[in-house]
Amino acid sequence: MIDLSSFNHTVIQNILHVYVSWTRYLLFLIMAFYTYLNFRYFSVDERKRKKICGRQILLMLLLHLIAFSVICMNTLDTAVAAFYGMQVVFFLCFIYVYRALYPRASRLLVNNMCMLLCVGFLMLTRLSYDRAVRQFIIAAVSASVTWIIPVIIDRVRLLRKMTWFYGILGILLLGAVCLAGNTSFGAQLSLDIGIFSVQPSEFVKILYVLFIAGMLDRSTGFRHIAVTTAAAAVHVLILVLSRDLGSALIFFTAYLFMLYAATSDLRWMGAGVLSGSLAAAAAYRLFSHVRNRVLAWRDPWSDIDDKGYQITQSLFAIGTGSWFGLGLYEGMPRKIPVVEKDFIFAAVSEELGALFALCLLLICLGCFLQFVLIAGQLKDTFYKLTAFGLGTVYIVQVFLTVGGVIKFIPSTGVTLPLVSYGGSSILSTFILFSIIQGLYMMAGPEGAEGK
Amino acid sequence: MRKLWKRLKENTASRGDPADRNGADGSILRLTYLVVAVFAAMIVYEGWFLAVRREDTINNSYNARLDSFAERVVRGRLEASDGTALAETIVGGDGGEVRRYPYGSLFAHAVGYSTMGRTGLEDLAQFYLLSSHVNLIEHTLRELMGEKNMGDTVVTTLDPVLQQTASDALGDRRGAVVALEPDTGKVLAMVSKPGFDPNTIAENWDSLVSPDNTSGQLLNRATQGLYPPGSTFKTVILLEYIREHPDDYDAFQFDCDGYYEEGEYTIQCYHGAAHGVQNLKQAFANSCNGAFAYLGSRLDPAKLADTARQLLFNSDMPVALPYTGSSYAMEADAQLWERLQTSIGQGRTQITPLHNALLAAAVANGGTLMKPFFIDHIENAGGDRIRDFRPSSYGSLMTAEEAAILTDMMTEVVANGTASAVKSELYTAAAKTGSAEFESGRDTHAWMIGFAPAEAPRLAVSVIVEEGGSGGSAAAPIARKIFDAYFSR
Numbered sequence: 046m047i048d049l050s051s052f053n054h055t056v057i058q059n060i061l062h063v064y065v066s067w068t069r070y071l072l073f074l075i076m077a078f079y080t081y082l083n084f085r086y087f088s089v090d091e092r093k094r095k096k097i098c099g100r101q102i103l104l105m106l107l108l109h110l111i112a113f114s115v116i117c118m119n120t121l122d123t124a125v126a127a128f129y130g131m132q133v134v135f136f137l138c139f140i141y142v143y144r145a146l147y148p149r150a151s152r153l154l155v156n157n158m159c160m161l162l163c164v165g166f167l168m169l170t171r172l173s174y175d176r177a178v179r180q181f182i183i184a185a186v187s188a189s190v191t192w193i194i195p196v197i198i199d200r201v202r203l204l205r206k207m208t209w210f211y212g213i214l215g216i217l218l219l220g221a222v223c224l225a226g227n228t229s230f231g232a233q234l235s236l237d238i239g240i241f242s243v244q245p246s247e248f249v250k251i252l253y254v255l256f257i258a259g260m261l262d263r264s265t266g267f268r269h270i271a272v273t274t275a276a277a278a279v280h281v282l283i284l285v286l287s288r289d290l291g292s293a294l295i296f297f298t299a300y301l302f303m304l305y306a307a308t309s310d311l312r313w314m315g316a317g318v319l320s321g322s323l324a325a326a327a328a329y330r331l332f333s334h335v336r337n338r339v340l341a342w343r344d345p346w347s348d349i350d351d352k353g354y355q356i357t358q359s360l361f362a363i364g365t366g367s368w369f370g371l372g373l374y375e376g377m378p379r380k381i382p383v384v385e386k387d388f389i390f391a392a393v394s395e396e397l398g399a400l401f402a403l404c405l406l407l408i409c410l411g412c413f414l415q416f417v418l419i420a421g422q423l424k425d426t427f428y429k430l431t432a433f434g435l436g437t438v439y440i441v442q443v444f445l446t447v448g449g450v451i452k453f454i455p456s457t458g459v460t461l462p463l464v465s466y467g468g469s470s471i472l473s474t475f476i477l478f479s480i481i482q483g484l485y486m487m488a489g490p491e492g493a494e495g496k
Numbered sequence: 497m498r499k500l501w502k503r504l505k506e507n508t509a510s511r512g513d514p515a516d517r518n519g520a521d522g523s524i525l526r527l528t529y530l531v532v533a534v535f536a537a538m539i540v541y542e543g544w545f546l547a548v549r550r551e552d553t554i555n556n557s558y559n560a561r562l563d564s565f566a567e568r569v570v571r572g573r574l575e576a577s578d579g580t581a582l583a584e585t586i587v588g589g590d591g592g593e594v595r596r597y598p599y600g601s602l603f604a605h606a607v608g609y610s611t612m613g614r615t616g617l618e619d620l621a622q623f624y625l626l627s628s629h630v631n632l633i634e635h636t637l638r639e640l641m642g643e644k645n646m647g648d649t650v651v652t653t654l655d656p657v658l659q660q661t662a663s664d665a666l667g668d669r670r671g672a673v674v675a676l677e678p679d680t681g682k683v684l685a686m687v688s689k690p691g692f693d694p695n696t697i698a699e700n701w702d703s704l705v706s707p708d709n710t711s712g713q714l715l716n717r718a719t720q721g722l723y724p725p726g727s728t729f730k731t732v733i734l735l736e737y738i739r740e741h742p743d744d745y746d747a748f749q750f751d752c753d754g755y756y757e758e759g760e761y762t763i764q765c766y767h768g769a770a771h772g773v774q775n776l777k778q779a780f781a782n783s784c785n786g787a788f789a790y791l792g793s794r795l796d797p798a799k800l801a802d803t804a805r806q807l808l809f810n811s812d813m814p815v816a817l818p819y820t821g822s823s824y825a826m827e828a829d830a831q832l833w834e835r836l837q838t839s840i841g842q843g844r845t846q847i848t849p850l851h852n853a854l855l856a857a858a859v860a861n862g863g864t865l866m867k868p869f870f871i872d873h874i875e876n877a878g879g880d881r882i883r884d885f886r887p888s889s890y891g892s893l894m895t896a897e898e899a900a901i902l903t904d905m906m907t908e909v910v911a912n913g914t915a916s917a918v919k920s921e922l923y924t925a926a927a928k929t930g931s932a933e934f935e936s937g938r939d940t941h942a943w944m945i946g947f948a949p950a951e952a953p954r955l956a957v958s959v960i961v962e963e964g965g966s967g968g969s970a971a972a973p974i975a976r977k978i979f980d981a982y983f984s985r
Contacts, residue, residue, distance in 0.1 A: 059642045062568075066639070302527050309523040349558050357558060360545075364554035365561040367546060377561050399546055403539060410535050417528045421521050433524050440531055444538070451545065453538050 061118050065372035073401045079104045080404040083411045098152040105160050112167040115373045139188050149486045157412050161463035176466050183468040187475035198483025205427045208259030212276050215252040218245040223287040246292040247473035254434035261307035262427035291459035295441045302437045342455035355382045359450050362395035370398030385466035387458050390450040413440040422488035432484045435477050555623040565626035572625040572647030576656045582607045601691040605716035609694040612701050621650040629876035646877035653682040653872045661981040662687045665974040670962040672717035672849040678857035678956045680887040681866030688717040719819040722846040726932025727783045728943045729841030733792045736803045748776040756786030759832050763789040780905045781913025785840045792839020797828045814867040814890045822847040853958030856945040860953035863899035865890040907950045917972035923983045926950040929967030939963040942970035948979050955982050
């Protein structure tokens with residue numbers, strides 16, 4: 046006698062396994078084509094650009110559909126299917142409402158936000174359904190709150206006059222976290238406000254960029270730079286004291302880049318790099334958590350049970366996944382501690398493949414390049430520095446998280462914007478992209494002038 | 497991409513009034529180049545990791561993902577260099593899998609086992625054994641039918657004839673034998689006694705790991721057994737003496753009456769034998785303890801420690817299997833007694849049989865150590881080659897001149913010294929014996945390291961017989977049988 050129910054079950058399992066192992070190639074191809082269009086965009090005229098952006102939306106939805114077909118087959122849960130539907134609605138609303146509100150906004154940036162969110166949603170759904178739902182709600186709320194920002198940026202000129210307000214508010218927020226924050230993984234990162242746990246540093250990043258841009262816009266005289274440097278140093282020091290090394294590095298690099306952009310003086314850059322190196326050496330000597338991070342990076346294998354555990358599990362994930370990945374649900378990404386946040390890149394690489402993950406990285410880099418293009422188009426130094434500063438904040442964060450996950454640099458514990466799980470991270474990235482959209486519209490149609 | 501750059505440049509090149517623009521766009525452009533360069537470096541690093549470091553990285557017992565491969569792949573075969581199976585998985589009619597080791601206990605330590613944890617090559621080759629390179633269509637069809645695919649075959653460098661010879665020669669005595677090709681690093685034989693049968697490891701597990709069991713069958717003595725090197729360490733002392741006396745080491749002379757006294761201490765030659773007047777070569781050939789205690793205790797301790805480190809004492813060895821590191825512990829300010837003892841390979845110095853084999857191999861290979869390796873190539877289940885492993889050099893342990901001098905001295909040990917047991921008409925061997933004391937009142941461990949033919953070495957060996965007596969009488973005959981088997985083919 047053949048037990049038909051178990052027979053059916055195994056057949057489904059087998060077909061599913063083959064389906065998963067073939068879809069990973071398909072997912073990579075879609076991702077690669079999307080990434081190609083992302084760069085192709087820059088070498089075509091306005092009419093073709095709209096076409097490219099339209100294709101990108103189709104590719105994104107196709108990738109989303111295929112990935113969720115695998116997820117649904119694995120979970121056999123109608124709630125997941127419904128969740129998928131809600132995501133599609135969200136993406137379409139976000140794209141088309143934004144287009145209706147801001148016909149002059151950058152469609153490419155909107156697409157990229159959606160693609161990054163899409164990869165985040167599908168990876169989080171695979172890792173933890175509850176967290177994916179929370180992530181989705183936060184993204185939906187963020188999208189509906191931040192749509193107002195571009196118009197404010199475009200219209201409210203008062204923003205550029207509030208320089209010290211940004212600086213002092215930022216320092217106060219960071220100070221509050223340092224003194225009263227919750228500790229997670231050895232760092233004070235978050236404050237409890239009601240039922241929410243907020244990471245102020247994610248938002249202070251933006252205030253900080255506005256502050257530095259405002260200061261450097263006024264003057265690049267020695268005394269003025271000294272004052273600005275001191276204020277920036279206070280930010281960084283508070284972050285170091287809070288043990289939030291990743292944010293400290295982001296703030297430090299952003300200041301250095303903005304200072305150089307404003308002054309074009311390599312001596313400032315040299316002085317900054319020198320003092321940064323000295324500070325890093327001092328931090329290495331003074332703080333055991335800094336030493337631990339560096340040691341875990343240099344030789345994680347000798348302490349594979351403890352300090353090297355996270356990074357070695359990450360390398361196992363990436364290595365075992367190899368170029369094309371093991372396929373969704375075929376890996377063990379949950380072996381990596383805090384995989385949903387700081388190590389999401391390893392989970393993507395393990396199950397969707399290193400090539401897919403590298404495409405993701407290129408999309409992030411493409412966003413940065415677009416920020417730079419916008420900065421280049423803006424005439425006003427304040428806005429120019431703001432655009433470039435936000436770009437720096439964004440790309441340094443991407444560098445720190447991906448570099449840490451693949452053991453290119455010591456792990457500093459920051460998230461991959463829009464992909465990693467985390468409410469503050471999502472909301473602040475939405476704000477950041479919205480400001481850039483405002484600046485994009487302010488800059489006017491690309492290439493319109495001077496031709 | 498090119499157009500993007502152009503646009504970047506265009507957009508950021510200073511337009512309008514240059515004085516107004518402060519050159520900010522130029523700076524932004526330079527910083528953007530920097531960012532792109534850093535990302536390019538990161539992507540290249542990731543590519544290097546996946547292309548070069550991947551397999552070694554993920555083949556780790558902490559990587560639980562590999563175990564899950566076994567759900568879809570039948571563990572592949574481990575083969576000896578002649579194509580016979582060292583380990584294979586038999587799939588029964590009910591789908592049950594049994595790992596079989598046709599040679600029984602012969603390759604127990606080198607091949608290891610994969611049922612009660614993993615050791616030896618079963619662990620080292622885990623990734624390959626559980627990877628399947630059968631063709632894609634067959635692969636997919638099998639998966640659709642829910643059948644496992646056959647894992648790849650790992651063809652080792654191990655030579656069953658040499659392994660059997662070494663094992664038979666060692667007999668029931670405890671000890672270890674390592675034989676490898678000095679010019680490639682291919683390990684041909686690795687025996688450790690007492691052994692166990694990997695086929696019945698699960699049934700016998702409790703008694704093997706029982707605290708009452710003092711035989712240590714599971715220990716691979718070749719890689720993990722630490723022994724005092726005894727007189728085999730005179731090779732190291734000799735090298736250091738030549739380094740410190742490059743011009744007049746030939747002029748060394750020592751009159752041996754069987755007992756060498758210095759201060760309040762006495763060093764005795766083996767069984768108190770008086771060697772008479774000895775030059776350096778004779779003292780080495782006869783393994784004269786008096787002469788070596790005398791010359792060794794006058795060496796610069798700091799330089800000797802350097803030479804020992806160079807010869808991989810207290811260092812990581814290029815060995816993929818788990819090993820115990822050899823130790824050289826004499827400090828620069830050591831007292832006379834320790835200096836005398838260290839000079840004849842006693843004291844606190846400890847070495848593994850594998851390490852001693854590598855030292856012999858380095859001398860044989862003109863001073864250059866080839867990294868020892870066990871996996872020759874990987875085949876898919878159909879026999880197509882997937883990947884070859886090539887010999888690779890670890891680096892130079894000594895100069896070619898030094899290696900030539902040591903070879904000459906070691907040849908004399910066979911011709912007119914303690915290793916006469918390996919004197920043969922078939923080949924000219926070079927060797928050094930040792931009889932290492934480890935506990936008063938018990939017989940010495942018998943050592944021999946050596947290689948042949950001395951003029952163009954093809955095989956290096958290291959033999960230890962625990963409590964076997966003298967190296968010349970217990971260890972050298974085992975080496976002889978291995979050399980004979982190898983060179984009579």
